[in-house]
Amino acid sequence: MAVKSNLTNMVLVLGITCLVCSALLGGAYALTKEPIDKAVVEKTNRAISQVLPAFSETAYKEVSSDGKTYHYYEATNGSSVVGYAIESTTVGFGGNLTLMVGVTPDGVVYNTSVLSQSETPGLGAKCNTDEKFMAQWKGFDPSSKILSVKKDGGDVDAITASTITSRAYTEAVKNALEAFKSLNNGGQSNE
Amino acid sequence: MEYFLIIISAIFVNNIVLAQFLGICPFLGVSNKLSTATGMSMAVCFVITLATLVTYLINQYLLVPFGLTFLQTIAFILVIAALVQMVEIVLKKVSPALYQALGIFLPLITTNCAVLGVAINVVTKQFSFVPGGMLNLGQALVYAFATSLGYGLAMVIFAGIREHLALNDVPKAFKGVPIAIISVGILALAFMGFSGMVK
Amino acid sequence: MEDKAMSNKLKLIGDGLVKNNPTFVLLLGMCPTLATTTSAINGLSMGLATLFVLVLSNMAISAIAPVVPDKVHIPVYIVVIATFVTLLQFLMQAYTPAMYETLGLFIPLIVVNCIVLGRAEAFANKHGVLESACDGLGVGLGFTCSLTVLGLVREILGSGSAFGFNFIGGHDGMLAFVMAPGAFLCLGYLMVLFNKFVKKN
Numbered sequence: 001m002a003v004k005s006n007l008t009n010m011v012l013v014l015g016i017t018c019l020v021c022s023a024l025l026g027g028a029y030a031l032t033k034e035p036i037d038k039a040v041v042e043k044t045n046r047a048i049s050q051v052l053p054a055f056s057e058t059a060y061k062e063v064s065s066d067g068k069t070y071h072y073y074e075a076t077n078g079s080s081v082v083g084y085a086i087e088s089t090t091v092g093f094g095g096n097l098t099l100m101v102g103v104t105p106d107g108v109v110y111n112t113s114v115l116s117q118s119e120t121p122g123l124g125a126k127c128n129t130d131e132k133f134m135a136q137w138k139g140f141d142p143s144s145k146i147l148s149v150k151k152d153g154g155d156v157d158a159i160t161a162s163t164i165t166s167r168a169y170t171e172a173v174k175n176a177l178e179a180f181k182s183l184n185n186g187g188q189s190n191e
Numbered sequence: 192m193e194y195f196l197i198i199i200s201a202i203f204v205n206n207i208v209l210a211q212f213l214g215i216c217p218f219l220g221v222s223n224k225l226s227t228a229t230g231m232s233m234a235v236c237f238v239i240t241l242a243t244l245v246t247y248l249i250n251q252y253l254l255v256p257f258g259l260t261f262l263q264t265i266a267f268i269l270v271i272a273a274l275v276q277m278v279e280i281v282l283k284k285v286s287p288a289l290y291q292a293l294g295i296f297l298p299l300i301t302t303n304c305a306v307l308g309v310a311i312n313v314v315t316k317q318f319s320f321v322p323g324g325m326l327n328l329g330q331a332l333v334y335a336f337a338t339s340l341g342y343g344l345a346m347v348i349f350a351g352i353r354e355h356l357a358l359n360d361v362p363k364a365f366k367g368v369p370i371a372i373i374s375v376g377i378l379a380l381a382f383m384g385f386s387g388m389v390k
Numbered sequence: 391m392e393d394k395a396m397s398n399k400l401k402l403i404g405d406g407l408v409k410n411n412p413t414f415v416l417l418l419g420m421c422p423t424l425a426t427t428t429s430a431i432n433g434l435s436m437g438l439a440t441l442f443v444l445v446l447s448n449m450a451i452s453a454i455a456p457v458v459p460d461k462v463h464i465p466v467y468i469v470v471i472a473t474f475v476t477l478l479q480f481l482m483q484a485y486t487p488a489m490y491e492t493l494g495l496f497i498p499l500i501v502v503n504c505i506v507l508g509r510a511e512a513f514a515n516k517h518g519v520l521e522s523a524c525d526g527l528g529v530g531l532g533f534t535c536s537l538t539v540l541g542l543v544r545e546i547l548g549s550g551s552a553f554g555f556n557f558i559g560g561h562d563g564m565l566a567f568v569m570a571p572g573a574f575l576c577l578g579y580l581m582v583l584f585n586k587f588v589k590k591n
Contacts, residue, residue: 005459013458017466018269021473022262028477029261035484043487094386096317116491120386121428122549122565210570212425216504219420264479264498265472272465301464304421304502311498368417369581376574383571 048073051102051111052083065175065182072179081105084183087115088176092168094118097127099169101176107184109140112173124165133159133166137173147174194333197318197326201337204388207305208345209379214305218346219371221296223357228350232343234296236336238278239309242271243335246310247328267310272301305342309335349375399524406528412505413536413577414584419505422496423537424573430553433541435489436496437534441527442478443500447471448514448526455515467510468501475500505533543576544568 048058055075063070072086083104090097095118102110112134119125127133136157140147148154149166158166207213214235221231246267254260279297282290300306313331326334352374361370412418419440426436450470458466479497482490490497500506509529514522545551548567550558566572 005461009459010462014462014465014469017454017469021265021469025262025265025473025476028480032480032484036480036487039484039487120565121568122563212421212570212573213499215420215424216418219417261476261480264476264501265469268468268472268501269465272468301468302502302504302507304499307502308495308499311495364582364585369578369585371578372574372581373578376571376578379571379574380566383566383569 044073047100047113047115048075048085048102050113051085051100053104053110055082058085063179063183065179068175070176070179072183083110084180086176086179088172088179090168090172090175092117092119093124093162093164094120097165097168097172099172099176101173103177103180107142107177107180109137109142109173109177112137112169119162119165124159124162126159126162127165127169130159133157140173142177147177193330197330197334198337199388201334202341202344203382203385206341206345206382206385207309207338208342209375209382210386211308213308214303214342217296217299217303218342218349219368220299222346222350222353222371225347225350225354228346229343230292231296231299232339232346233292234300235303235305235342236339238271238275238297238300239306239339239342240332240336241278242274242306242310243313243331244328245270245274247313247331250314251328263311263314268307271306271310275301305339309338345378349378352378399521402521402524403528403531406525406530407532407535408588410529411532411536411584412529413533413540414581414588416505416508418508419503419533421499422503423540424570424577426493426496427537427541427544427573427576428568429545429549429551430538430542432492433537433539434534435486436493437530437537439478439482439493439497440500440503440505440533441530443471443474444506444509444530444533445523445526446474447506448509448522449519450474451510452514452517452519452522463515464507467507471506471510472501505529540573540576540580543580544572547576548572 045058049055052075055077057077058073058075060071060073063072070086070088072084074084075082083102086101086103088099088101097117097119098115100113100115102112104110114128117125117128119127145155146153147156148170149156149158149163151158151163152167154170156166156170201207205211208215208218217231217235221227249266249270250260250263254263254266259266275297279290282297313326313334318326349371353371356370356374365373406412410416413420413423422436422440427433447467447470451467454466454470455463475498478500479490482493482497509526513525517525542552544567545553546563548563548565548569550556550563564572567576
């Protein structure tokens with residue numbers, strides 16, 4: 001039933017298939033690029049609005065602290081800065097743990113949110129769902145509380161049976177606060 | 192140090208079969224006998240390392256500069272299919288003995304998701320123990336080779352278990368694949384002990 | 391005549407669900423089966439993603455099969471399948487980004503899912519477009535059902551919830567079932583049950 005396999009045939013069919021398919025994909029890529037970019041932006045915006053009080057505009061910036069570069073978003077409402085949403089990555093139990101940490105201009109954590117994690121499902125992955133663990137970050141004031149888990153003599157309640165993840169989470173918040181300090185000290189912030 | 196971490200992580204902690212679930216079909220298919228299992232693991236090892244080298248270079252010097260990373264899947268699978276064919280032809284001419292040993296497994300490897308899985312992982316995944324997160328060419332090759340060693344390890348252990356299982360009298364409904372899969376589960380339970388050692 | 395053709399197509403779909411069930415009978419596509427069934431929803435999504443590729447690639451391949459020379463049919467089929475997979479990747483990234491992240495690597499790996507190439511080889515290149523679509527639908531639904539069942543069992547045992555609704559009130563389930571070993575154990579025991587009760591008839 002199939003066409004005879006001589007060289008011209010084979011090259012022609014394979015060539016045409018590849019061409020048509022790549023053209024199709026190129027078209028589809030162009031069509032879906034906008035919604036894909038929009039989805040990415042939306043995800044970031046949702047994370048920012050979750051960790052900061054109401055704002056009207058955000059501006060993407062970078063700051064270096066302790067040899068690392070941090071991406072952050074400066075949120076403004078009218079002319080006043082309502083806070084900074086800082087992306088911070090540390091190593092958890094299963095791999096990288098990336099947080100969005102919202103810090104208000106007075107240096108208090110407004111809220112935190114997990115951007116990506118690869119922790120154990122049901123244990124460390126609870127850092128994303130455990131209400132008690134997540135609630136304690138709301139309004140966490142590093143000047144009155146010690147930023148490390150209770151096991152290490154701090155004030156952070158760890159997730160049950162997931163000390164390593166909790167430590168990584170705490171570390172990420174700490175790094176974000178360091179980054180906040182250096183951007184307040186006029187650290188090299190480049191647009 | 193990074194290389195050491197990559198090797199331990201790829202062989203034990205994130206074992207490709209028991210923790211990442213890649214390459215299960217041939218894993219179940221040819222693990223009946225220890226000798227075929229060894230042959231298959233060697234063929235996989237060879238192809239994974241070679242395919243990673245080629246796809247890494249293609250990605251780095253062709254797809255990324257031209258902004259064509261969205262063609263990754265299609266480009267990689269074509270390269271792997273062509274590569275497997277080429278290896279088969281070259282092996283037949285150069286070393287008939289090796290071809291005899293690996294030959295029958297080679298056509299199966301194109302659809303072994305471990306090969307494509309490793310190739311995609313190497314260029315997209317963030318590794319926490321590497322500065323910057325992305326592997327360079329040397330690290331990618333070590334990762335690919337160690338991963339396929341892990342594949343071989345799981346395959347050989349499992350083939351050994353299966354040879355013994357075949358001699359046992361198990362209930363009829365359990366015979367064959369079901370009991371094999373349940374034993375893989377127990378093996379995976381043992382490998383879970385490595386988790387968290389290296390991220 | 392029309393009725394017969396209709397019932398034929400229904401039979402094709404039914405066969406894919408039980409007699410040719412890709413997971414429990416044909417033992418195809420084991421990797422996504424084990425890796426993505428950490429919950430019922432994840433299993434369902436992976437099944438639907440595969441269904442999408444399976445139906446479209448079956449249709450396309452049955453349409454072009456007569457003009458493809460024998461010796462290059464595998465590469466051509468793979469290119470067609472990879473095209474649909476990439477299309478699926480775009481769509482998921484655009485409209486269900488969270489699910490795309492959860493399923494991760496296993497979306498591009500649909501290309502090498504033996505079910506898709508297997509159906510192209512065994513069915514689509516010998517049959518018409520409509521029949522191939524039905525076959526793809528049947529096998530895809532069979533795959534989706536198996537994945538959903540496996541995901542549901544693992545979710546109930548592992549996290550004490552079903553389709554995301556927790557019913558053990560904040561306690562932990564048996565976590566091993568959500569992790570790698572549980573995937574193998576559940577699949578093994580489900581196969582035993584399938585052998586015992588379905589295959590016999």
